[in-house]
Amino acid sequence: xxxxxxxxxxxxxxxxxxxxxxxxxxxxxxxxxxxxxxxxxxxxxxxxxxxxxxxxxxxxxxxxxxxxxxxxxxxxxxxxxxxxxxxxxxxxxxxxxxxxxxxxxxxxxxxxxxxxxxxxxxxxxxxxxxxxxxxxxxxxxxxxxxxxxxxxxxxxxxxxxxxxxxxxxxxxxxxxxxxxxxxxxxxxxxxxxxxxxxxxxxxxxxxxxxxxxxxxxxxxxxxxxxxxxxxxxxxxxxxxxxxxxxxxxxxxxxxxxxxxxxxxxxxxxxxxxxxxxxxxxxxxxxxxxxxxxxxxx
Amino acid sequence: xxxxxxxxxxxxxxxxxxxxxxxxxxxxxxxxxxxxxxxxxxxxxxxxxxxxxxxxxxxxxxxxxxxxxxxxxxxxxxxxxxxxxxxxxxxxxxxxxxxxxxxxxxxxxxxxxxxxxxxxxxxxxxxxxxxxxxxxxxxxxxxxxxxxxxxxxxxxxxxxxxxxxxxxxxxxxxxxxxxxxxxxxxxxxxxxxxxxxxxxxxxxxxxxxxxxxxxxxxxxxxxxxxxxxxxxxxxxxxxxxxxxxxxxxxxxxxxxxxxxxxxxxxxxxxxxxxxxxxxxxxxxxxxxxxxxxxxxxx
Numbered sequence: 141x142x143x144x145x146x147x148x149x150x151x152x153x154x155x156x157x158x159x160x161x162x163x164x165x166x167x168x169x170x171x172x173x174x175x176x177x178x179x180x181x182x183x184x185x186x187x188x189x190x191x192x193x194x195x196x197x198x199x200x201x202x203x204x205x206x207x208x209x210x211x212x213x214x215x216x217x218x219x220x221x222x223x224x225x226x227x228x229x230x231x232x233x234x235x236x237x238x239x240x241x242x243x244x245x246x247x248x249x250x251x252x253x254x255x256x257x258x259x260x261x262x263x264x265x266x267x268x269x270x271x272x273x274x275x276x277x278x279x280x281x282x283x284x285x286x287x288x289x290x291x292x293x294x295x296x297x298x299x300x301x302x303x304x305x306x307x308x309x310x311x312x313x314x315x316x317x318x319x320x321x322x323x324x325x326x327x328x329x330x331x332x333x334x335x336x337x338x339x340x341x342x343x344x345x346x347x348x349x350x351x352x353x354x355x356x357x358x359x360x361x362x363x364x365x366x367x368x369x370x371x372x373x374x375x376x377x378x379x380x381x382x383x384x385x386x387x388x389x390x391x392x393x394x395x396x397x398x399x400x401x402x403x404x405x406x407x408x409x410x411x412x413x414x415x416x417x418x419x420x421x422x423x424x425x426x427x428x429x430x431x432x433x434x435x436x437x
Numbered sequence: 438x439x440x441x442x443x444x445x446x447x448x449x450x451x452x453x454x455x456x457x458x459x460x461x462x463x464x465x466x467x468x469x470x471x472x473x474x475x476x477x478x479x480x481x482x483x484x485x486x487x488x489x490x491x492x493x494x495x496x497x498x499x500x501x502x503x504x505x506x507x508x509x510x511x512x513x514x515x516x517x518x519x520x521x522x523x524x525x526x527x528x529x530x531x532x533x534x535x536x537x538x539x540x541x542x543x544x545x546x547x548x549x550x551x552x553x554x555x556x557x558x559x560x561x562x563x564x565x566x567x568x569x570x571x572x573x574x575x576x577x578x579x580x581x582x583x584x585x586x587x588x589x590x591x592x593x594x595x596x597x598x599x600x601x602x603x604x605x606x607x608x609x610x611x612x613x614x615x616x617x618x619x620x621x622x623x624x625x626x627x628x629x630x631x632x633x634x635x636x637x638x639x640x641x642x643x644x645x646x647x648x649x650x651x652x653x654x655x656x657x658x659x660x661x662x663x664x665x666x667x668x669x670x671x672x673x674x675x676x677x678x679x680x681x682x683x684x685x686x687x688x689x690x691x692x693x694x695x696x697x698x699x700x701x702x703x704x705x706x707x708x709x710x711x712x713x714x715x716x717x718x719x720x721x722x723x724x725x726x727x728x729x730x731x732x733x734x735x
Contacts, residue, residue: 144560150638151559158550158569158613161606165584166572172583183586230476233469246722247477250484253718253725257667258685259707262692263487266700271499273486280502305480309729316730365576368669372689391578396674401582408579415576 170412177406182399194406205407207382208390215296215386216363219303224355227307231314232344245312252308260302261372265289268298289373292383299384302369310355317351318344349430357422364415367392387411491705498700510701514709517702521690523679525706528687532666535600535683539665540658542604543612547657548650550607551616552642556628566617572610577670585674599675600668604661612657615728619653620646656728659721663714684710 152159177194179187198205230248234241254260267273268288275285288294321344329339345352370378370386377393378385391411395404489504491513497506518525553559554566588599607613623646631641647654669685676682679690688710691703718725 148559151553151557151562154549154553154557154638154642155565156549157546157605158607158610159565161546161603161608162568162572164587165603165606165608166575166580169580169583169587170575172586173579176582183589230473233473238466238469244473244477245726246718247480249726250715250718251480253663254484254711254714256664256669257711257714258669258688259487259710262688262703262707263483265692266490266704267483267486269499273483273502276502305483312726312729361574361576365578367578371669372692375692388576388578392670395582395585401586405582408576408582411576412579415574419574 173405173408176402177409179402180400181402181405183401184399187402190402194403195410197403198406198410204382204385204390208378208385208387211296211378211383211385212364212366212387215299215303215366216360218297218300220356220359220363222300222304223307223359224310224352226304227310227355228314228348228352230307231311231318232340234311235315235318245315248311249308252306255302255306256368258368258372261369264298264302264369265373290380292381295374295380295383299366299369299373303363303366310359313351313355314348317348321347353422353426353430357419360418360422361415364411364418487704488708491701491708493701495701498704513701513705517699517705520699520702520706521679521687523682523687525684525687525709527680528682528684531597531681532683535597535672536662536665538597538601539604540661542601543607543609543661544654544658546605546607547609547612548616548647548654549642550613551620552646554613555617555620556641556646557638569610569613573614581670581674588675594675595678595681596675597681600665600671604665609661609664612661615657616650616653619650623649652724652727655721656724659717659725660728663717666713 176187178189178191180190180193181187234244251260269275270285270287270290272288274288278285286294288298325343325347326339329343334342365388366386367388370384370389371392374380374384374389376389378389387407388411391404391407394400394407485504489506490498492509492511493506493513494508494510550569554562554569584599585594588594591598593599593602627645627649628641631645636644667685668683669689672683672686673689676686682690688703688706691699691706
């Protein structure tokens with residue numbers, strides 16, 4: 141017993157801050173959130189147990205919940221592949237045949253670093269405003285622009301474009317992955333006269349599969365959590381006509397504008413389950429399309 | 438005789454083929470550069486437009502695509518700095534306090550946990566490590582409401598405690614992961630030798646692991662600095678009094694008082710809010726790029 145203690149004590153002293161944080165800031169709140177999701181709670185009076193009431197309302201009667209799911213899924217389905225394709229394309233251009241890529245790499249990464257900031261969201265609102273830069277460029281080539289941000293049919297695409305603009309981090313991860321593919325494979329293919337496209341589908345894609353998988357999971361989770369840009373561009377409400385009602389924006393408003401804390405907790409748990417399902421699907425299907433060259437422990 | 442002629446012929450053809458290939462490669466390179474420069478311009482144009490607009494008189498911001506203002510004006514900066522009920526001096530001080538404390542908290546608490554996970558053996562290590570990795574996936578929105586209720590009861594709302602204290606409790610588990618990856622690569626013999634010499638685990642952490650991990654610590658410091666500086670959601674929820682606002686919250690105030698007259702000032706202050714990030718990016722580009730490539734962060 142004494143030896144057990146002596147062996148473990150130092151490690152747990154080092155772990156103490158994280159352990160306290162884990163219980164008070166992660167596990168505790170998650171369980172509390174689960175409990176609150178079965179209650180009606182306005183922060184003034186005590187939480188009142190209503191069983192599955194919140195979930196029932198959410199799935200059967202709350203139109204805005206379905207709208208928020210619709211907006212968020214549309215965004216994820218468009219923005220994640222768009223960002224990854226651009227990232228992979230640019231990474232492949234940078235990977236071969238160029239001697240100096242440092243400057244390009246820096247330029248392409250910069251928007252990703254700035255992208256989360258409020259300043260960029262403000263900028264985006266102006267770029268796509270009716271008298272904004274985008275419409276002026278379109279006018280140069282004789283196209284009548286739209287009111288991108290205030291038109292519910294187009295507003296979501298401005299955010300997809302914002303997501304595409306920030307392809308920097310998946311690009312860097314792809315670049316690191318491409319570096320790991322042995323050059324002689326391409327040389328051998330070149331000698332055999334294999335066309336570029338087949339080199340891509342037969343060498344690059346399969347060997348890059350683990351990296352693609354990694355980026356896909358990471359970016360999908362990120363996309364589900366999109367908040368600041370949607371919040372700023374939609375004036376904090378999901379406007380126009382709820383076309384920018386991202387799930388997190390809806391959740392925020394339910395919790396901190398209307399103080400429906402119980403309902404917002406239920407929303408949060410549904411989000412957690414959705415993200416968990418997506419991650420699980422990615423992991424379980426990965427064995428069919430991701431092959432690791434040498435398994436690590 | 439004949440054989441050597443054939444060989445000469447073959448050598449000539451091979452030489453020509455090589456020349457042609459080199460030429461094609463060079464043309465390809467030039468095309469690539471042209472394309473990449475084009476993409477760079479598209480990528481940077483919005484940023485330059487923002488910068489240029491911040492120097493333009495109000496009536497020139499919309500309606501022209503040119504980046505060069507007809508005259509450079511600094512009014513947007515001087516007036517924008519004091520355009521809100523409180524001056525931006527206060528917002529920058531607030532942001533600096535929150536950011537500095539958060540970065541310190543992250544570095545200490547995360548390196549502690551990472552050291553335990555990477556270098557010490559203890560009961561429950563695998564299990565706790567798995568738990569830690571799972572917390573990486575949890576969206577902040579799920580813990581947000583109970584945390585808010587908790588902090589409200591403690592009387593912490595409208596103070597910086599809800600923003601700073603979690604960082605001293607290693608709440609950004611991502612940095613633990615980043616540091617574990619790095620600590621694991623350091624040779625184990627160092628710890629063993631130090632242990633034989635009678636060093637305590639804390640001494641090993643402080644005298645061996647930390648000094649050897651400056652790149653990892655630097656990467657973590659830069660990323661946490663940038664993320665905390667840009668953080669919007671947590672300040673939005675916890676800070677209600679304009680006197681305690683951070684820079685992103687202050688920028689949002691410009692949007693609320695939307696009259697066209699303030700665009701130039703809003704852009705000027707937006708530019709200033711990005712300056713620290715850009716400076717850190719330029720100074721520490723290598724660390725940032727390597728940090729992402731090795732840990733695969735967002």
